Amino acid sequence: MVDYYMPTAASASVWFSAYASFAGFMMLVRSMATELMPQPLRSYIYSVFNYLFAPFFSREVTLLFDERCGMTYNELYEAVEVYLRTKIGPSVRCLRVSKLPRMKAIKVSIDRDEEVADTFDGVKMKWCYVVTKVEKPRNGGTDEKEKEKHRFELTFHKKHKDKVIDYYLPYVLARAKTLKEEQKTLKLFTNLDYWDGDDDEDNESWGSVNLDHPCTFDKLAMDPELKRMIIEDLERFVARREFYSKVGKAWKRGYLLYGPPGTGKSSLVAAMANYLKFNVYDLDLAAIEGNSELKRVMMSTTNRSILVIEDIDCSINLQNRDDDQDKSSKETNSYKKPLTLSGLLNCIDGLRSSCGDERIIIFTTNRKEMLDPALLRPGRMDVHIHMSYCTPSGFRVLASNYLGIHDGEDHRLFGEIERLIESTEVTPAQVAEELMKSDDADVSLGGLVNFLKHNQAERERKREEKEAKEKKQNKSTRFSLLKKRLKIFSTNA
Numbered sequence: 027m028v029d030y031y032m033p034t035a036a037s038a039s040v041w042f043s044a045y046a047s048f049a050g051f052m053m054l055v056r057s058m059a060t061e062l063m064p065q066p067l068r069s070y071i072y073s074v075f076n077y078l079f080a081p082f083f084s085r086e087v088t089l090l091f092d093e094r095c096g097m098t099y100n101e102l103y104e105a106v107e108v109y110l111r112t113k114i115g116p117s118v119r120c121l122r123v124s125k126l127p128r129m130k131a132i133k134v135s136i137d138r139d140e141e142v143a144d145t146f147d148g149v150k151m152k153w154c155y156v157v158t159k160v161e162k163p164r165n166g167g168t169d170e171k172e173k174e175k176h177r178f179e180l181t182f183h184k185k186h187k188d189k190v191i192d193y194y195l196p197y198v199l200a201r202a203k204t205l206k207e208e209q210k211t212l213k214l215f216t217n218l219d220y221w222d223g224d225d226d227e228d229n230e231s232w233g234s235v236n237l238d239h240p241c242t243f244d245k246l247a248m249d250p251e252l253k254r255m256i257i258e259d260l261e262r263f264v265a266r267r268e269f270y271s272k273v274g275k276a277w278k279r280g281y282l283l284y285g286p287p288g289t290g291k292s293s294l295v296a297a298m299a300n301y302l303k304f305n306v307y308d309l310d311l312a313a314i315e316g317n318s319e320l321k322r323v324m325m326s327t328t329n330r331s332i333l334v335i336e337d338i339d340c341s342i343n344l345q346n347r348d349d350d351q352d353k354s355s356k357e358t359n360s361y362k363k364p365l366t367l368s369g370l371l372n373c374i375d376g377l378r379s380s381c382g383d384e385r386i387i388i389f390t391t392n393r394k395e396m397l398d399p400a401l402l403r404p405g406r407m408d409v410h411i412h413m414s415y416c417t418p419s420g421f422r423v424l425a426s427n428y429l430g431i432h433d434g435e436d437h438r439l440f441g442e443i444e445r446l447i448e449s450t451e452v453t454p455a456q457v458a459e460e461l462m463k464s465d466d467a468d469v470s471l472g473g474l475v476n477f478l479k480h481n482q483a484e485r486e487r488k489r490e491e492k493e494a495k496e497k498k499q500n501k502s503t504r505f506s507l508l509k510k511r512l513k514i515f516s517t518n519a
């Protein structure tokens with residue numbers, strides 16, 4: 027007869043205490059012996075011990091963030107990489123430093139096996155960057171990247187597991203997003219034929235350069251109320267992802283900027299791009315050969331971008347839509363259809379309603395009255411912004427930009443300049459040009475006063491000339507009428 031050993035609660039506890047004492051002893055041996063061993067052997071022994079005994083003794087848990095989840099990129103891995111760059115402390119001994127040709131900043135990240143400490147809401151954590159060799163690389167391992175597996179490990183006390191997963195990791199994701207936005211190098215894409223900037227590898231329709239336009243909203247000379255309204259409109263737009271999907275509208279917004287040359291339309295586009303951190307696609311319609319090319323070029327723009335068509339009234343001779351139809355029907359046999367207004371309108375509507383999110387479309391024009399009503403119809407351009415001549419408040423902004431005379435400060439010529447600005451029409455560009463002539467505020471403001479007086483006198487002279495011309499015209503009309511009447515009268519007599 028065979029006696030089977032049936033474990034009871036008491037015997038299990040005896041076995042467990044025996045195992046625990048043995049493991050405790052081994053851990054002690056490990057910590058003493060390994061001090062004398064070379065590093066690779068020490069790492070190996072550590073991993074064996076950790077595998078066998080750590081689960082019973084360690085109060086820590088480790089989360090692994092692999093670079094890839096199967097074939098796709100792990101969003102969390104990328105976020106951790108960006109986030110940890112801001113957490114590198116003095117204990118880190120080895121750092122990787124790089125700078126790609128198009129990037130502004132130098133990228134510093136931790137090297138393999140380096141550790142970075144972090145604290146979140148009182149929870150102490152330890153990050154480690156680990157690189158391991160892949161035994162069977164994909165595609166035969168020709169690519170260096172395929173031969174290695176990259177991962178971040180996050181270790182902390184077990185009892186904080188929920189807090190870390192529910193609060194800390196979303197915080198890391200959000201922080202990384204903000205950091206990436208801050209470090210983003212904005213791009214200006216253009217579709218010019220003779221472009222000699224960089225070609226975009228992924229996009230043959232557009233060439234690009236870094237958008238280094240320094241204009242920001244606080245540097246813009248325009249009505250403060252209008253400026254506030256534009257900023258609020260942009261903020262509302264980017265925050266309304268759910269709203270747009272709820273009402274079934276594409277997440278796009280159209281702006282029409284109109285006003286005389288030099289009032290800051292292009293500067294406003296740059297300020298919007300810098301504010302939102304959106305790339306700019308500057309579409310030159312003159313370089314587009316037909317409706318289908320326009321469609322292709324427009325569709326190859328990316329999300330979170332601004333598409334600009336400058337001087338829409340004169341960049342191309344867009345006929346009205348009836349003409350378009352005539353022309354298109356006449357040219358159906360030709361192999362390319364010309365660019366037409368209806369083609370442009372279709373593309374804009376297509377871009378607005380098709381896939382792609384967070385897109386802004388901006389038209390600029392000096393002569394809004396010359397635009398086809400179809401371009402102005404409600405729903406096509408959501409906001410119409412009038413960029414006007416310089417105002418006294420606009421002048422204050424320019425004085426601060428160019429001469430460093432900030433809000434609250436004054437100059438003896440300010441009063442006179444403001445009166446002159448109110449009674450004449452000068453653009454912010456003209457004022458800026460005068461203010462740039464000297465670093466000495468007395469000299470440049472004095473020059474501006476002369477310029478404004480001259481401008482005012484010119485304006486007065488033109489007004490008088492016009493009045494005199496009108497008077498003369500009225501006189502000759504009255505005289506010819508009188509002559510006509512006299513003729514009738516003498517014939518009747």
Ligand SMILES: Nc1ncnc2c1ncn2[C@@H]1O[C@H](COP(=O)(O)OP(=O)(O)OP(=O)(O)O)[C@@H](O)[C@H]1O
Binds near residue numbers: 246392
């Ligand atoms: N509102 C403004 N605020 C600050 N600077 C301005 C403003 N308007 C014009 N400027 C200055 O004048 C220059 C030309 O302005 P900008 O190109 O933005 O005008 P625009 O309205 O686009 O002119 P155009 O109709 O000729 O394209 C800018 O580089 C800037 O220095």
Ligand SMILES: [Mg+2]
Binds near residue numbers: 291292336
């Ligand atoms: Mg412009």
